[in-house]
Amino acid sequence: MTEFNEFISVMDLFYLPLVGSKFTWSNATGDSMSRLNRFLTIEGLIEKWSINGQFMGNKVISDHCPVMIGASHLDWGPKTFKFFSMWIGHPNFLPLVEET
Structure with a gap:
């Protein structure tokens, strides 16, 4: 731990900082809680991505809450166009392409 x-x-x-709760894990009865999940980061990344904290989701499958990073203004750039060859087999595909 020292290292x-x-x-x-x-x-x-x-x-x-964790927004919304102090704990990310609890046992089934809720009488034992801990903050096990954390994000470590550097200050430059906080500024570049406009990160505004960690946010907890609700427990669904596990006894751990999912933890997500929130960013207010993150530009991922243009979305790529995807084409699936299965579209060619659809009866409306060619008429739609010709019409468009």
Whole structure:
């Protein structure tokens, strides 16, 4: 644990704040809770992606809550066009292409 903490310090990493709850895990009865899941990041990434924190989802399958990073203004660039060859076999495909 000491070596991991030293690594965090040397790499200048820090934990993003968790919005909405203090804990990411709880047992079935809810009498034992812990914050097990965390994101480590660097300050430059926070600024570049406009990250505004970690957000917890609801437990669905596991006893862990999913944790997501929230970014307010992230530009992923243009979306790529995808073509699936199965479309050619559809009876309306060629008429739609010709019409368009």
